[in-house]
Amino acid sequence: MPKMRLRVAELRRKKHISQQQLADVVGVSFQTISKWENGNTMPDITNLPILAEYFNVSVDQLLGLVPLQEEKYIPTTTESADFWAEKFEYLIRSRKNSWNDDYARFLIETVWKIDRPVKVLDCGCGLGFLGKLFMPYLPKGSSYTGIDVTEKLTEVGENLFADVDYPVRFITKNVMDYQAKEKYDLVLCKAVLRHLDDPNAFLAKIIEFAKRDALIVCIDSNRELECDGLYVDGMDYFELCNRNGIEKHWKTELEQQGRDYAVAIRTAHMMRSLGLREVDVRMNDKVNFVTPQRDDYEEIKQDFLKYNDWNAGLSSKQREDTILFFTSHGMTRQEAERNIDRNIEISKFFSEHPDAGYTFFKGTMISYGKK
Numbered sequence: 001m002p003k004m005r006l007r008v009a010e011l012r013r014k015k016h017i018s019q020q021q022l023a024d025v026v027g028v029s030f031q032t033i034s035k036w037e038n039g040n041t042m043p044d045i046t047n048l049p050i051l052a053e054y055f056n057v058s059v060d061q062l063l064g065l066v067p068l069q070e071e072k073y074i075p076t077t078t079e080s081a082d083f084w085a086e087k088f089e090y091l092i093r094s095r096k097n098s099w100n101d102d103y104a105r106f107l108i109e110t111v112w113k114i115d116r117p118v119k120v121l122d123c124g125c126g127l128g129f130l131g132k133l134f135m136p137y138l139p140k141g142s143s144y145t146g147i148d149v150t151e152k153l154t155e156v157g158e159n160l161f162a163d164v165d166y167p168v169r170f171i172t173k174n175v176m177d178y179q180a181k182e183k184y185d186l187v188l189c190k191a192v193l194r195h196l197d198d199p200n201a202f203l204a205k206i207i208e209f210a211k212r213d214a215l216i217v218c219i220d221s222n223r224e225l226e227c228d229g230l231y232v233d234g235m236d237y238f239e240l241c242n243r244n245g246i247e248k249h250w251k252t253e254l255e256q257q258g259r260d261y262a263v264a265i266r267t268a269h270m271m272r273s274l275g276l277r278e279v280d281v282r283m284n285d286k287v288n289f290v291t292p293q294r295d296d297y298e299e300i301k302q303d304f305l306k307y308n309d310w311n312a313g314l315s316s317k318q319r320e321d322t323i324l325f326f327t328s329h330g331m332t333r334q335e336a337e338r339n340i341d342r343n344i345e346i347s348k349f350f351s352e353h354p355d356a357g358y359t360f361f362k363g364t365m366i367s368y369g370k371k
């Protein structure tokens with residue numbers, strides 16, 4: 001029979017907490033923790049599941065009956081072309097409710113004061129959403145070039161621009177590998193930096209594509225604002241805003257991959273450090289207020305649920321895979337399960353209240369500066 005060897009001391013040090021901090025979690029004195037670690041006493045049987053849950057191990061692992069398994073970090077893959085190749089419907093339908101056209105015009109004409117034809121380069125363009133948004137308000141004679149690593153997206157983008165009256169070109173290439181033969185007056189990227197392992201290197205690269213005095217614009221959502229920006233009429237707003245340990249997921253991604261959940265709020269500072277002038281930040285004024293009085297209520301609601309993965313249809317394997325992903329990103333199993341259950345609760349609420357309204361503010365920040 002395997003000999004028990006309590007792993008509390010090892011697990012506590014690995015978590016970088018004191019005996020007193022662990023004692024507060026379990027509800028015992030720090031002297032009791034010390035006795036456990038010295039082998040003088042063993043935890044009461046009622047404390048074992050508390051300790052196991054806190055350290056995210058099994059009771060057998062806690063007791064040393066089976067080895068501790070080092071959980072390998074599972075990388076997030078939204079930077080890859082394969083991930084976005086299957087997302088073109090999402091990109092089309094999610095973008096159409098993400099901007100007010102009058103605000104796009106306000107940026108071009110009042111904030112940026114673009115009053116002459118410009119050559120536009122959209123880096124990580126996807127289907128060319130920014131082109132569709134901004135080009136109608138740019139002076140006649142302007143041209144649009146979009147570059148993206150995903151061929152399926154650029155092919156669909158070319159079709160979407162088939163009937164426009166300004167020059168359009170799509171390039172299928174990784175932005176980081178692209179060697180531009182010309183310089184551009186307006187260089188853009190939207191919802192790109194938050195998906196990258198090295199957003200600063202990407203920003204430095206796209207600045208290379210710009211002419212002197214060209215405008216660089218980076219648009220991204222701040223994850224903290226996005227999490228607080230949802231209200232569902234009839235649900236507890238406090239619970240909707242509850243992170244359930246998701247900050248650990250963000251922090252681990254930043255440490256392990258360089259993916260920055262707060263890149264939107266940092267971008268302007270990155271721009272200054274890379275030498276851009278007249279750097280400033282605006283906030284997209286779009287707020288989605290969705291009620292049954294809207295003609296497109298059902299469609300926009302279903303899109304919102306589907307593309308936020310708020311569904312009750314996870315298989316047992318999908319649920320376990322999701323838990324494994326989150327626990328490899330620093331969350332406890334309990335936190336991971338609570339995040340999954342929260343999403344299911346939202347889905348069920350909409351199912352049980354088919355006329356429920358909601359308000360969603362994405363927290364999209366627009367950082368810009370001149371080369």
